Structure formats: C-alpha cells, structure tokens
Amino acid sequence: MENEKIETETLPKEEKVETKPIKIKKERKKMTDQQKTSLKKHMDSLDMGVSEKRSHRMKLMSHMMKGKTIKSAHKEIMNN
Numbered sequence: 596m597e598n599e600k601i602e603t604e605t606l607p608k609e610e611k612v613e614t615k616p617i618k619i620k621k622e623r624k625k626m627t628d629q630q631k632t633s634l635k636k637h638m639d640s641l642d643m644g645v646s647e648k649r650s651h652r653m654k655l656m657s658h659m660m661k662g663k664t665i666k667s668a669h670k671e672i673m674n675n
C-alpha cells in the first residue's frame with residue numbers, strides 16, 4: 596500500500612497549456628524573370644544611398660511576391 600502512495604505522488608500534475616491561434620500564411624510566389632529584370636531596371640534608375648536602396652528593394656520585392664506590379668508597389672511604398 597505504501598508503494599501505491601509513492602507512485603501516485605510522483606506522477607506530474609496536468610498543467611493547462613495555452614495555445615496560440617494558428618496563423619495562416621499568405622500566398623506568395625517566387626518572382627519571375629520578368630519581374631526581376633524590371634526590379635533591376637527600376638533600382639538602377641534611383642538616386643539613393645546604399646542602405647536606402649536595400650530597404651526600398653526589399654519592400655518592393657515583398658509587394659511583388661504578393662502579385663503587384665512594380666509601379667503599384669512603388670506607389671504604395673512611397674505613399675507610406
């Protein structure tokens with residue numbers, strides 16, 4: 596009987612674990628060769644510093660992967 600008490604006491608108590616809601620990933624596609632060339636052409640025409648260019652390019656890429664054109668992505672970024 597003493598052994599039974601020891602066994603029940605050593606079992607871990609159930610803890611309530613809070614789960615976070617599952618985030619649904621937005622659909623993104625790889626950039627096409629046409630998009631890549633238009634992005635390169637756009638970036639060559641800009642007159643910005645190195646870090647500004649990098650930031651601008653990354654923002655454009657994220658918008659273009661969602662399916663936007665370079666003109667609409669640039670317009671949206673510059674308005675923010």
